[in-house]
Amino acid sequence: MREIEAAWQADELGPVEVVFLRPMPRMEAVVVLDNLALGPAIGGVRLTPTVTAAEVARLARAMTIKNAAAGLPHGGGKAGIMLAPSLAQAPREREMRAFARAIEHLTGYIPGPDMGTDESCMAVVHDEIGRAVGLPAVLGGIPLDELGATGYGLACCASALAEAKVLELEGARVVVQGFGAVGMHAALELRRRGAVVVAVSDSRGAVRRDDGLDVAELAAFKRARGLVAEFPGGDAAARDEIVTLPCEVLVPAAQPDVLTGDNAGRVRAEVILQGANIPATAEAEEIFHRLGILSVPDVIANAGGVICAAVEYAGGGRERAFAAIEEKIGANTAELADRIARTGDLPRRAATEMALSRIRAAQAYRRRF
């Protein structure tokens, strides 16, 4: 990491440890253990030719808040591996083994997959040091995208809002931006819970039908043809306009920063369930709050993936993971709705406060002498 002198802000949360490593020639790595008050940190290993310590530190902090907001007994951390571009291509077994051995002593860090690493990388790390999540199924991994863990969690969030009388789920019109692992399973599960999916997009276009798309057929079509726009059971629509269609539930599940100061004022949803990470800018979140649209932050709504990882680490399987998602996202959504009703806070501020209060409570049990 060339910018060793760089650029992260330490505060009362952390980072508690930043470790620079050189596991083998032409390979540099950094591990940031941001906060361990709630337990060992779970966070991904990002492998790119350009990853920086500052980026890893920022992502480690995001994991501290995400794991705490999800109600997990885990702190936040992240690792970055900077490989020369010629080495950044798979297969990378030698490099991952070298990285694993270099972090063996960092027992407060449990690596998972992130950009540039996958389940076979995690299998190799696990083989070396017995510690990793996001493993292949044969090693006890839970294939969360195949099972739709994060989409299922979004539907649990909607059900909790219905229970809190914030939303009527039966017949609610749903718009889903991004019909991938998260968006497709969210649509299927929301439909199962009585909602009506009226529009869906992917990177190549959108499809809508005001009296409801047949989501199971649409999912089969997308799997076979790779796009939603030509689905015969609906009408093609402008990709970027569907987020402004009238609906009760909007699920942005494509990319960061799609809801901005430019389009937020035209959103006509009652509730936004943030499926992607940071799909709305801070300005957009302020606008939603002013308009009375409840935008449930990613750290609460899309926590299905991290909950799965924690269950996997604890030795649980698919059933335990789905039960934990239902229980945790349900409880966290109810607590969030209650906090917002009491304080009038922005949802993101309320979610961060939930996370911080759990971290502070755990911190009180740590040895200080």
Ligand SMILES: NC(=O)c1ccc[n+]([C@@H]2O[C@H](COP(=O)([O-])OP(=O)(O)OC[C@H]3O[C@@H](n4cnc5c(N)ncnc54)[C@H](O)[C@@H]3O)[C@@H](O)[C@H]2O)c1
């Ligand atoms: N997979 C998880 O468990 C998980 C958990 C938390 C957060 N996320 C985040 O959620 C987002 C989606 O993840 P995923 O795993 O479903 O990815 P994915 O690649 O399976 O699906 C993304 C979908 O979004 C579509 N898309 C891309 N750009 C678009 C655009 N401009 N307009 C409309 N659609 C567009 C793609 O065509 C694709 O269908 C990502 O930002 C990811 O970081 C994923």
